[in-house]
Amino acid sequence: MDISTIILYAIAACILGAGILAVTSTKIFRAAIYLLFSLVSIAALYFWMQVEFIAAIQIVVYVGGIVVLIIFSIFLTQQSGKEMAKPSAGKILASLGAALFGFLFTANIITHYSWGENPGRIFTVTVDQIGREMLSTTEHGYILPFEVISMLLLAAMIGCIVIALKRTEKTLDI
Amino acid sequence: MSQGPLIPILLVSTGLFFIGMYGLFTRRNMITMLMAIELMLNSVNINFVAFNKYLFPEKLNGLFFSLFIITIAAAEAAVAIAIIINLYRSHQSIDVDDATEMKY
Numbered sequence: 001m002d003i004s005t006i007i008l009y010a011i012a013a014c015i016l017g018a019g020i021l022a023v024t025s026t027k028i029f030r031a032a033i034y035l036l037f038s039l040v041s042i043a044a045l046y047f048w049m050q051v052e053f054i055a056a057i058q059i060v061v062y063v064g065g066i067v068v069l070i071i072f073s074i075f076l077t078q079q080s081g082k083e084m085a086k087p088s089a090g091k092i093l094a095s096l097g098a099a100l101f102g103f104l105f106t107a108n109i110i111t112h113y114s115w116g117e118n119p120g121r122i123f124t125v126t127v128d129q130i131g132r133e134m135l136s137t138t139e140h141g142y143i144l145p146f147e148v149i150s151m152l153l154l155a156a157m158i159g160c161i162v163i164a165l166k167r168t169e170k171t172l173d174i
Numbered sequence: 175m176s177q178g179p180l181i182p183i184l185l186v187s188t189g190l191f192f193i194g195m196y197g198l199f200t201r202r203n204m205i206t207m208l209m210a211i212e213l214m215l216n217s218v219n220i221n222f223v224a225f226n227k228y229l230f231p232e233k234l235n236g237l238f239f240s241l242f243i244i245t246i247a248a249a250e251a252a253v254a255i256a257i258i259i260n261l262y263r264s265h266q267s268i269d270v271d272d273a274t275e276m277k278y
Contacts (some may be wrong), residue, residue: 012186022199035209066251073255077262087200095199099192108186117178123231149245156249160256
């Protein structure tokens with residue numbers, strides 16, 4: 001077992017441990033912070049796989065955007081020190097059973113399937129390559145999804161403003 | 175593990191997905207349910223990048239899928255939080271059991 005395998009297992013332990021704490025912690029603010037650690041560990045996994053661009057996007061969008069948004073909404077909607085009610089034991093048992101069954105089933109399939117990895121080929125990706133392929137209009141280009149995504153983001157932005165708008169008597173008919 | 179790191183990475187992403195599923199089943203608070211959904215989306219992203227790197231190293235399709243999933247997740251989180259804040263204004267609570275007007 002070489003050093004890079006040990007690093008992979010350490011990153012995996014961080015991801016899964018922080019993820020378990022994020023879904024079981026009874027204080028909502030702590031759950032958000034554990035989610036933050038889990039997302040940073042996933043970015044570390046991307047760095048370990050040498051896809052630096054995705055790792056940078058993961059840190060910028062998830063850690064810098066979504067977690068900050070979640071923490072803001074926690075502050076806006078409830079007292080951060082308040083304990084959440086624990087789910088009932090029957091519900092915990094049923095969910096744990098479903099999750100464990102699903103995990104073991106999928107893990108069984110993953111470990112018995114012959115994946116046909118080819119370690120001879122080297123995977124290198126540069127930002128230059130990604131940018132060229134994203135905006136190319138030839139057969140393997142991604143210009144159409146790119147434009148559709150930009151329309152989706154615009155629609156989401158306008159929709160958020162309209163949904164969260166404070167309705168007064170004067171603006172009730174919007 | 176004699177054949178590269180693909181299987182451990184896939185097992186990590188499977189574990190993360192079912193952790194997110196457990197959270198989605200047990201939580202009743204909308205913000206924590208949203209956090210569980212984020213965990214599940216992240217596990218799918220790990221799968222796409224790992225398949226791209228270890229099975230099809232000459233292509234970039236998996237990378238683009240995870241880029242688009244990250245973008246859609248950001249839009250989804252923004253809309254969900256706008257809905258949560260609006261619900262909190264009208265119900266003074268973000269518990270899913272309290273919002274039952276459209277249930278039946």
